[in-house]
Amino acid sequence: MDQQVKISVDEQGRLRRRPLVADLVSKRDDALLVTGLGGATYDVAAAGDSDKNFYFWGGMGLTAMTGLGVAIAQPDRRVVVITGDGDMMMGIGSLATIASAAPSNLAILVLDNERFGETGEQIGLSAGCTDMALMAKGAGFETTATLSTEEEIGSLPGLLYKTPGPVFVVAKVAPGNDERVLPSTDGAYLTRRFRDAL
Ligand SMILES: Cc1ncc(C[n+]2csc(CCOP(=O)(O)OP(=O)(O)O)c2C)c(N)n1
Numbered sequence: 001m002d003q004q005v006k007i008s009v010d011e012q013g014r015l016r017r018r019p020l021v022a023d024l025v026s027k028r029d030d031a032l033l034v035t036g037l038g039g040a041t042y043d044v045a046a047a048g049d050s051d052k053n054f055y056f057w058g059g060m061g062l063t064a065m066t067g068l069g070v071a072i073a074q075p076d077r078r079v080v081v082i083t084g085d086g087d088m089m090m091g092i093g094s095l096a097t098i099a100s101a102a103p104s105n106l107a108i109l110v111l112d113n114e115r116f117g118e119t120g121e122q123i124g125l126s127a128g129c130t131d132m133a134l135m136a137k138g139a140g141f142e143t144t145a146t147l148s149t150e151e152e153i154g155s156l157p158g159l160l161y162k163t164p165g166p167v168f169v170v171a172k173v174a175p176g177n178d179e180r181v182l183p184s185t186d187g188a189y190l191t192r193r194f195r196d197a198l
């Protein structure tokens with residue numbers, strides 16, 4: 001069932017990522033969040049730090065694969081990867097491994113601004129002919145979606161938190177320069193903290 005999602009759009013009707021992520025984080029219950037470097041980490045940190053968040057600062061391309069590892073290690077908890085299009089495209093081969101492992105507790109959300117926001121808004125491949133949801137489908141994901149409108153986004157909480165995984169969702173979001181909200185950048189600390197929280 002669709003849930004109410006508090007959203008905001010820019011002047012062209014494109015979803016703003018920061019309030020969208022804040023709304024999703026508020027609905028997490030005890031889900032574990034694994035966030036990709038760049039905008040996704042800032043968005044989730046801006047919604048409030050938690051020891052159940054594992055943030056990437058580097059390791060571009062590794063977020064989904066790390067989410068798979070967490071999902072296998074914690075089969076009784078929901079694991080949600082929130083990452084960017086650049087990170088996901090760099091690790092796109094991991095989708096085949098994830099579909100093959102088929103963790104029912106894992107969902108992946110790509111915040112697709114069609115850019116490398118972190119490094120200066122260089123245009124990414126998803127701005128052109130590349131359809132990541134279709135690539136996930138080809139990798140073997142049964143549940144995939146691309147959401148870009150206010151109407152479509154209502155299904156997002158259910159997809160991320162309730163639908164049997166693995167789930168792959170692309171949310172088309174507006175480009176822009178939200179404030180960079182930095183949680184700790186100490187990888188050893190973040191890893192230990194996350195482990196302790198589990
Ligand atoms: C292997 C590697 N190549 C390049 C970079 C530089 N880099 C850091 S973030 C980033 C772009 C991230 O883009 P995306 O995942 O779409 O995030 P967003 O647009 O939300 O910031 C790049 C190219 C890196 N950290 N590692």
Ligand SMILES: [Mg+2]
Pocket residue numbers: 084085086111112113114115116117124
């Ligand atoms: Mg991006």
